[in-house]
Amino acid sequence: MENFVVSARKYRPSDFKSVVGQQHITTTLKNAIKNNHLAQAFLFCGPRGVGKTTCARILAKTINCQNQTADYEACNTCDSCLAFNNNNSFNVHELDAASNNSVDDIRNLVEQVRYPPQQGQYKVYIIDEVHMLSSNAFNAFLKTLEEPPKYAIFILATTEKHKIIPTILSRCQIFDFNRIQIKDIGEHLKYIASEEKIEFEEEALRLIASKADGALRDALSMFDLIVTYSAGNKLTYLDTINNLHILDYDYYFKVVDALLEESIAKTLLIFDEILKKGFDGQNFVTGLSEHFRDLMVCKDPQMISLLEVSESAKERYVAQSKQASLSFILSALNICNYSEIHYKASKNQRLHVELALMKLAKLPQAISLAALAQEDSKKKA
Ligand SMILES: Nc1ncnc2c1ncn2[C@@H]1O[C@H](COP(=O)(O)OP(=O)(O)O)[C@@H](O)[C@H]1O
Ligand SMILES: [Mg+2]
Ligand SMILES: [Zn+2]
Structure with a gap:
């Protein structure tokens, strides 16, 4: 195997x-x-799992490549590139400052910097989680960072930019990495699934992508987990929600249908079913708010690009949003928001959510009453 x-x-x-x-x-x-305009010290900042270490390694490889492509990429075939790809290049040194943060660790590194590369043009030092260096270690490092030999390049990476002292910040060229968009993560997962010849339901990938909260690495780990779970079969939406313990969005559609029918009974019974499945009330309210938000953006063709759901689910959102008036959706968002804010302080959290649901179920009525009253007063005027 x-x-x-x-x-x-x-x-x-x-x-x-x-x-x-x-x-x-x-x-x-x-x-x-x-343009041959490379800084000697970089600071890569951003959340975890978005490509900081990856980019640092690509940069190290590319500037040592003997045969760069016309597009300034590493060739991935020359001796130097191969050494990088096999993790045995002498021109890149990685220090994980989370576990090696003493003065001695940095002194060792500074010592190495004195020797020029035997092959290739640059020696690249990648210091990960650089905010974890002790202040003595930082000080031992400053001088080298200020006057590095021509062949030395430092790439510092951190998830916590605010912890980097100004003397370091001012010596580095700073790059802020983005959280990766749900759409981009989804596309990437699709690409990997097709490379691995794994069948999938589009919704499953989208769900993983949104659950990853911008970190591509997390998305890939979840993907692996669910692939293993489904044992080579199709990657389904159902397997995904079960594994990630996410509430099926079908429930939100059902709840809103019940609300639009003004049925308190149906609504509370669905909520009961959700609780019985082991989901917590607060997550449900948050999910319901997001659902209303998605219905709201469907109301206006200009906003529909803000709907971050899979193509196949889109129609369902658009259809439900047509059933509900904008004033219903906006008031519902308000009620959900209030319920979310006060959830923690409530003594009976189940009742707290039920109360919000009851108010929501009576919203359509309240709104039409208000509209009637308005018409009435116009007539009288
Ligand atoms: N922007 C990205 N593009 C493609 N893959 C990525 C990206 N960011 C992360 N990954 C995936 O996640 C893994 C870990 O990324 P890494 O660069 O170590 O993240 P970081 O250093 O920001 O925590 C990579 O091996 C890659 O598979
Ligand atoms: Mg990293
Ligand atoms: Zn090369």
């Missing part, structure tokens, strides 16, 4: 153009290579 390699490793981008959702960074880095 082939050894299983997790997708996050198997699909680590090997050149700038395959990095997802960080074009502002990859373009700037390529331009710097093109």
